[in-house]
Amino acid sequence: MPIDGNKARCRKCYAQFKLDIDEHRNVYITEIKLPEDEQSIKSLADCYLILGLNADAIPMDIKAAYKKKISEYHPDRVGVLGIKIQQIAEEETRQINAAYAMLQEHGMV
Structure with missing residues (x-):
C-alpha cells in the first residue's frame, strides 16, 4: 500500500485510505474512499x-x-x-x- 503523507491507496482496487497514527505508533484507518466503478449495478x-x-x-x-x-x-x-x-x-x-x-x-x- 503506497503511502503519501497520511494517505494510502490499495494497489489492487485503488481504494483510498486516510491513516492516523497515535502517540503509541498505532495506525488507524479513519476514512475509506472506494473507487468509482463504472460497471456497478445501478438498478x-x-x-x-x-x-x-x-x-x-x-x-x-x-x-x-x-x-x-x-x-x-x-x-x-x-x-x-x-x-x-x-x-x-x-x-x-x-x-x-x-x-x-x-x-x-x-x-x-
Whole structure:
C-alpha cells in the first residue's frame, strides 16, 4: 500500500485510505474512499440484464439463471484458459453475484 503523507491507496482496487497514527505508533484507518466503478449495478433492470432475464421473471427462473451463469463464468472452470480469461471470469462472477444479491435484497428471490 503506497503511502503519501497520511494517505494510502490499495494497489489492487485503488481504494483510498486516510491513516492516523497515535502517540503509541498505532495506525488507524479513519476514512475509506472506494473507487468509482463504472460497471456497478445501478438498478434492478441491470440485475435482470446481467442474469439474461426479463423483468417479469419468477424467483425459480432467477435462481436457475444465476446457477447457470455462475457455472459458466466461475474462475475455477476457466483457469486453464489463461490469466486474462480468468480475470474476465472473476469480474463476471462479481457482477453475477452482485446482481443476484441485489435481487435478494429487494425480495425478488
